[in-house]
Amino acid sequence: MNEDNINSFQRSSLWHDAFRRLRRRKFAMVCFWIVAGYFALAVFVYIAESIDPTMSAINWKEQLGQGMEYQRPSLCSVKTIFGTNFLGQSTLISTLYGVKTALAVAFAASVISIMIGVPLGAAAGYFGGVVDDIVVWIYSTLSNIPWIILVMAFAVVLNDDKIMGGKLSGEPGVYLAIGLTSWVGICRLIRGEIIKRKESEYVLAAKAVGCSNSRIIFRHLLPNVFHIIIINFSLRFVSFIHMEVIISFLGLGDANKPSWGKMISAASSELTRGIWWEMTAATMAIFVLSLALNIFGDALRDCLDPKLRMER
Amino acid sequence: MITNDWHRRLILLILILPTIHTGCRKDPADEKGMVLRQALLSKPQTLDSGNMSDVYSMMVGGDIYEPLYTYHYLKRPYELIPLSADGMPEVSEDHLTYTIKIKKGILFQDDPCFRGSKGREVTVHDYIFAFKRMANIKFINVNWSGWQNKIVGLDDFHEYTRQFKDEYSVDYSKEVDGLLALDDHTIQIKMVKPYPQFISALADICLSPVAQEAVNYYKDEINSHPVGTGPYRLNKWHKGSYLIVVRNNNWRGEKYPTEGEPGDAEEGLLDDAGRELPFVDAVYWTIFKQQQPAWLSFQKGLLDSKSIPKDNFKEAITSETGLSEEMRERNIRLVKFVDPSVFWIGFNMKDKVLGNNLPLRKAISLAIDRERFIDIFFNGHHVAAHGFIAPGRDSYDPEINKCGYSRYDPEQAKLLIKEAELICGDSIAPLKLNMPGSGTFFTQYGQFLQRSFEDVGLTLKVDYMDLPTYMEQTAKGKSQLFASSASAVSPDSLDVLGMFATKNFAPGSNLFFYSNSEFDKLYEEGEVMFPSDQRNELYRKMERMVMEDYPAVFLNHRVSYVLYHDWNRNVKPHAFSFGLTKYRKIDVEKRNKYKDLLRSIR
């Protein structure tokens, strides 16, 4: 057996082990299925929209009832279970559509922050020296600026047509702003892990047989810290969903499509006139998703990272 | 238990930290006094009279400064009356020379900038200084653009200031020919050409007397140290949070008006006729950044009056005229008034798609259901706009609705779009609208427009942007469609007509880049005409001329609403005038009982 196989054997047993442990936790599995349900819904909305945006189940623009006006929640039809917004559009459908917006933003932002953070962190940790100094300098600089200012600044910049020639408003603007500003944590983490592992035997062995640096990083080191990325991803995901709310409230989000953030911010002027359903629906949607994600993420962390495992 | 060192230190820290903070301060206005509590929905930018342009600054500044003229508080139609001037001006035959006397014995408020901290008497030199200061190029000033090429010699002064290092090194002793002090209480102003709006322009706060001592003493800080002559003076301004103004003891004094328009006496607005002003000892202005707390505070009785935000219409008002049951139970009163203004969606006439496509522009107008729009956003209380000269202005044309394209007719709109497609040679490309904000109101407004466009087969993309970006884009002609509005500052309509004159191309007020040589000719004529039936006719003709070309879709004219508690007396809203606090009165006893009332309702 060469060292590659040993590695992959260790890895697969780690994952195998983790899933076995995870499956034993009933509550975490329930949460997993809730999250999976949200994802399935988002994918469904995405596909349905690209086939036919006027499909009744996802057409949030459809006007219910007579005039454009608020309708209270009523059980007459499925679409008015949560009432309607000021244009008579179903709150239920907007909330469901919001699943796609929220997950798309959180997913894209997570991917962006990992795509930036992981390679930079790995390179810094592995090569050390000047590379390390530069990467550390960049992320120290970023982490020295308060997050909220940074995100607002990025959102403002991305909204401007002077930089890119074209505007990046709307959804891409939101997830780019979040992604570009939040890769520091994962970068720091990966850098630390790589530094810890780069003197380990399998790396030294790989070096001895003449593996290239990129091969060592991508084939040997990163797979061994993959579980850290996954844990980080699952926990990050929740906070990105919450960020979207705040960004929408600040008026930097995509105003053209329903999003939970938009629905909640609308409530800051609607609640006083007794229109509680829009906000309640969006709040509940976020609450259930984050709760499930949080619990599942914890369980995943416990199972994947034995060192951090919580006492049972 | 607490024996460990760190523990004790932690507790000590908790005890000490709060004392670091400034804590509670002594209340400047005595609790027993009559205090008016008002809301501002945005922060005032400045309290320097010379640089004021936003409504919120003027709402506060209006009580501190006194320009030469103002509008009568009660009389309608609005009537200009002298404020710090002594009588109306003497105007020469050719309408080029104005001689104005000012009241004697007007004092500035007491302020450390004066000798002995005692406010000195105001002379006409303080008015002249205000003019010159506005023209000072180093004093970046929002009001100068309106005074270019108006007063003899002032533009030369503007150029002359260019040589100085900064605002304060400018030597103001250089004379301006058009601003002549005949004596300490008489000023003569010479105009370059007749300026019919001159007297109403003198009612603008930005031309209130300014003491040069104050400007030199405070320098840039004058923004937050207003030195005025009005009934109130600033006591405390916590930027972004609240302002307190208190009585100015140096004020010359004035009496409550004894006559108003019919109906005022019944409303109780003349109960205080002839009494010495002001009534209220202090005003607390609180800045609310969010609608919810402002509205809740008003309901709780923590604010004395409040204009109704869009979202609270339904809660406050039920039928055409009346207040909702809940409001009436709380003894809340409602007053509405015509606020001459117009909301529109502008077209950029330089745009390839829209510029030479009249049927398309007309179709867009027909596609929008104004009644519905007003129903949704203003609970049916605004007036649909057929032209752009609003009711309440002197040249409003009651027959403008015959002009044509302000009705809702999606069928005809679709026909017109077919016609438009022929001109284009293709189907109409998606249109893009710039919206000057991204709050809930704007996004809902945008959604409504999108819907309306979709219903006739057009695609609209709405771009919600912050105000600075919006202003930049429109001024540079980079927007295609844009939502906007204009409110009147005087009953005269020249300012809205100016929005269509070629010489006012953006960054001036003509954001449409609308150009019509015939219109321009009439505009030149109209600019120097004094109010008369003839002028009203001309203005109406010009309005129709613009409506032929349809550079914008005019949506609605505002009818403003103010809610106030019944302890707040003498409330009569005014479309143009600021500085109305001096007329207000509070029934403190009644106000103190409001808590009991709320309890009994619950």
Next chain:
Amino acid sequence: MPAYIIRRLLYMIPIVFGVLLLTFLLFNVVGADQAVYRLAGNNPTPEILDDIRHELGYDKPLIFSIDSQFVTHVKKAVTFNFGKALDKEPIIDKLKNGVPYSLALTVPMFFGIVVTSVSLAILAAFYRGTWFDRIILLICVAGMSFPYLSYIIFGQYFIAYKYDLFQIYFSPQRSIWSNAALPILIGIVVGIGGNVRFYRTVMLDEINSGYIRTAFAKGLSTRVVLFKHLLKNAMIPIITNTVLTLPYLCLGSLLLESFFGIPGIGGITLDAIESRDFSVISTMTFIFSILFVIFNLISDVCYAFADPRISFD
């Protein structure tokens, strides 16, 4: 030790320079010109706009020149002479006015969060694995899952307005504590969840180590073990962690401040971004980054003092 501190302080220079560069690029390259239109008032002529640009120095080259805007920007920061905001108020005064209010909001919030979450974490760690532990964890996770904005909007509407327990909005007539009580409470509720989870993990690490077992074995009472041994050792990560969050306290809270009218730094930030007042933002980030670096250093030094195994080499 002094050598280490000096080295760390020197390391501050490139970071602060990076902050200056980044804020400059973010705001000046895009946003500056838009402020000009705001200052020009209604209907300016192009000449007036040019005059204003000239007066503000916006017509100078951006970076590559001796008197470029960037050089001026760095000069201002290095000399701590931050100049004036677009509304002509000295920026330092602006911040000085805001910081006490922000602190009045965030300091009680901070202590509330630390004290409650450490106590809850000790209890949860002590009763680990029981229903009590699980319920605390569940409540924490549930609290974290509820959107921040919903807390504020519902809190203001129900707790302050409907049930009349707190003030709805800031008023200068009342003491700051009565004004800030509800936002502080909301802040604590929002902040507890994550902290309890973090501290619980820290406590568990300690509780499993040998010395606690020894202490129990010696027959010491639970109280003594918990407070004297466990907490004392767990203080190291707790302190180093909290020291790092201290600089954030002076930034206030954007949402809480805007809903409850607390005139702190959060509102100033929002205003500055809305009106494109780049100089205010850059001053704020500059001062913040210095604070952050210093507190980072303090945190490391604390760590070293508390744990003799760590050396500065």
